[in-house]
Amino acid sequence: xxxxxxxDGNSGIVVGExxxxxxxxxxxxxxxxxxxxxxxxxxxxxxxxxxxxxxxAVIRAVWTSEDGSACRVADAGACWAVIHVRxxxxxxxxxxxxxxxxxxxxxxxxxxxxxxxCTRPFHTLARLTLLWLVGFGSxxxxxxxxxxxLSSVSVNDWGGLSLTxxxxxxxxxxxxxxxxxxxxxxxxxxxxxxxxxxxxxxVVRAIPLLAILFTVGVIIPFGxxxxxxxxxxxxxxxxxxxxFACYQAEIIRSGFQAIPTGQEEAAQALGMxxxxxxxxxxxxxxxxxxxxxxxxxxxxxxxETSLVVVIGFFDVLASGNAAFGTAKWGIAKIExxxxxxxxxxxxxxxxxxYGAYLERRGAPNAAK
Amino acid sequence: MIRFTAVNKFYGGFKALNAVDLIxxxxxxxxxxxxxxxxxxxxxRCMNQLEQHDTGSIEVLGRTLGDDxxxxxxxxxxxxxxxxxxxxxxxxxxxxxxMIAPQLVRKQAAENAKDVAMDFLNRVHIQDQxxxxxxxxxxxxxxxxxxxxxLCMSPKIMLFDEPTSALDPEMIGEVxxxxxxxxxxxxxxxxxTHEMGFAKRAADRxxxxxxxxxxxxxxxxxFFASPKTERARSFLxxxxxxxxxx
Ligand SMILES: Nc1ncnc2c1ncn2[C@@H]1O[C@H](COP(=O)(O)OP(=O)(O)O)[C@@H](O)[C@H]1O
Ligand SMILES: [Mg+2]
Numbered sequence: 001x002x003x004x005x006x007x008d009g010n011s012g013i014v015v016g017e018x019x020x021x022x023x024x025x026x027x028x029x030x031x032x033x034x035x036x037x038x039x040x041x042x043x044x045x046x047x048x049x050x051x052x053x054x055x056x057a058v059i060r061a062v063w064t065s066e067d068g069s070a071c072r073v074a075d076a077g078a079c080w081a082v083i084h085v086r087x088x089x090x091x092x093x094x095x096x097x098x099x100x101x102x103x104x105x106x107x108x109x110x111x112x113x114x115x116x117x118c119t120r121p122f123h124t125l126a127r128l129t130l131l132w133l134v135g136f137g138s139x140x141x142x143x144x145x146x147x148x149x150l151s152s153v154s155v156n157d158w159g160g161l162s163l164t165x166x167x168x169x170x171x172x173x174x175x176x177x178x179x180x181x182x183x184x185x186x187x188x189x190x191x192x193x194x195x196x197x198x199x200x201x202x203v204v205r206a207i208p209l210l211a212i213l214f215t216v217g218v219i220i221p222f223g224x225x226x227x228x229x230x231x232x233x234x235x236x237x238x239x240x241x242x243x244f245a246c247y248q249a250e251i252i253r254s255g256f257q258a259i260p261t262g263q264e265e266a267a268q269a270l271g272m273x274x275x276x277x278x279x280x281x282x283x284x285x286x287x288x289x290x291x292x293x294x295x296x297x298x299x300x301x302x303x304e305t306s307l308v309v310v311i312g313f314f315d316v317l318a319s320g321n322a323a324f325g326t327a328k329w330g331i332a333k334i335e336x337x338x339x340x341x342x343x344x345x346x347x348x349x350x351x352x353x354y355g356a357y358l359e360r361r362g363a364p365n366a367a368k
Numbered sequence: 369m370i371r372f373t374a375v376n377k378f379y380g381g382f383k384a385l386n387a388v389d390l391i392x393x394x395x396x397x398x399x400x401x402x403x404x405x406x407x408x409x410x411x412x413r414c415m416n417q418l419e420q421h422d423t424g425s426i427e428v429l430g431r432t433l434g435d436d437x438x439x440x441x442x443x444x445x446x447x448x449x450x451x452x453x454x455x456x457x458x459x460x461x462x463x464x465x466x467m468i469a470p471q472l473v474r475k476q477a478a479e480n481a482k483d484v485a486m487d488f489l490n491r492v493h494i495q496d497q498x499x500x501x502x503x504x505x506x507x508x509x510x511x512x513x514x515x516x517x518x519l520c521m522s523p524k525i526m527l528f529d530e531p532t533s534a535l536d537p538e539m540i541g542e543v544x545x546x547x548x549x550x551x552x553x554x555x556x557x558x559x560x561t562h563e564m565g566f567a568k569r570a571a572d573r574x575x576x577x578x579x580x581x582x583x584x585x586x587x588x589x590x591f592f593a594s595p596k597t598e599r600a601r602s603f604l605x606x607x608x609x610x611x612x613x614x
Contacts, residue, residue: 266514267469269448269449269451270444276472362459
């Protein structure tokens, strides 16, 4: 090992000496030549890759084929037919075929609720709470049925995109207040409370999410009486939410630390109560300071929702697996994954764009 | 209005206030001076309980401060404070800075709070900056906003902790002018400052502190003409060498 390293180092020196040996002008010219060559190669590679992708994904692609036979001819490109034929499985999982419009409507409800909660008029606690109660209420009514003449569908049959969105939205909406609470408790002036919260946060962060999900999904039902167990989906959301909150609490805490102590003193001197100081002085400044890592945390959480597959939930990625899991469509694995990736990308990219917009909006007053 | 009786304050083992007795009457303008670390900030911050004293009693506006947190809340509504580092809320406009406490604490309606705020911003000559954010203002302007913000709560007492120490020399005048106006209107003021010109002009009394004790307490003319203690004499001598710093 040491010998190899020694030889590497040696040859590096020799290569390094060569340009230095010539006059500075010729070495510059040679460098320019190398630059040009490297650029030309890079451009050629990119053009070739682009051509290959367009050729595969568009020119030679198979757009429709009821049974996938057209995808199996020798020079067939991307098999988009799989999406055409199986998109409902990918988006809706095992949800009853005739009722899938409900699952689509439920997705729409969550997306609209999320977009509305990003707009100014809903930026008060009361309105935001009401909005999400209505949003989740209609989501559950649509998905579960049993009301307004909708036939009932078991939670075990929920799946696909609506399940992914529901888990993500529920985790975010319950996890964020929990995170704020943990962050506030952690900076409590009573050391016992502060220390206990710190230990809880550190313990949860030390356990892999997979282990947590497995525990609440599979192990807890064995240990507890049925009445206490509750529905698996909600146990998973609760655990996921705690996990999210512990990470987000640390992010918020770092935001608190970025605020000069004079801010809280000024608010105290004006007679503002603890709650008022937290709501109007501390949290707005803390969130502004930690906006980028917070958006990051949301994006990670969105991607992590696909881990629920380990305890038997059919999120959109798992339903994607089901879509090519037959003899007919086994060849179209990549196409399905690309499609699912595009769905994930749409959501996470929108999240980060919204984050960037918030940062820009906050810019004038953040500037020193 | 303010009555300190045998007040002691410790930071760990360090005694920051040592048996302080002090009475400030209604309408009095008191300037507190003394070397750095002598306990001036601690003294003034005990008056609105940003620091809790350990022994002795503090009475402000007829309420005894200490364990009774409701008394503290009440006192903070009626006692305004201006800090060395302004401490404006950076995420709010100048106007919002002035409206927030009256709305939340005094439960004033928004229009009412806005009228009051604009009135005080006028008085500190900064009404045309109302919609700007603090970071867009100069230090002197920020400190005048901070004074207006405190006044919007219609306080009965105003506390100032070195309000001009963080300012560039050319901005000190505009802030002192606002404070002098306030003094002439009869506001009860306790002001930690080393601006001796302001003290001569506006103060009824000067308190000189050293090592956590009130060493001298008297009329400005007497204090400047014939300080009684050697510590005050050497303090004044050093001020004269380096005017308008610290
Ligand atoms: N939070 C604190 N913890 C420990 N010591 C402090 C604290 N605040 C002030 N002190 C000490 O108390 C003394 C008086 O401080 P202060 O009242 O700020 O003085 P001044 O305002 O006159 O400069 C100083 O020696 C300072 O170091
Ligand atoms: Mg001080």
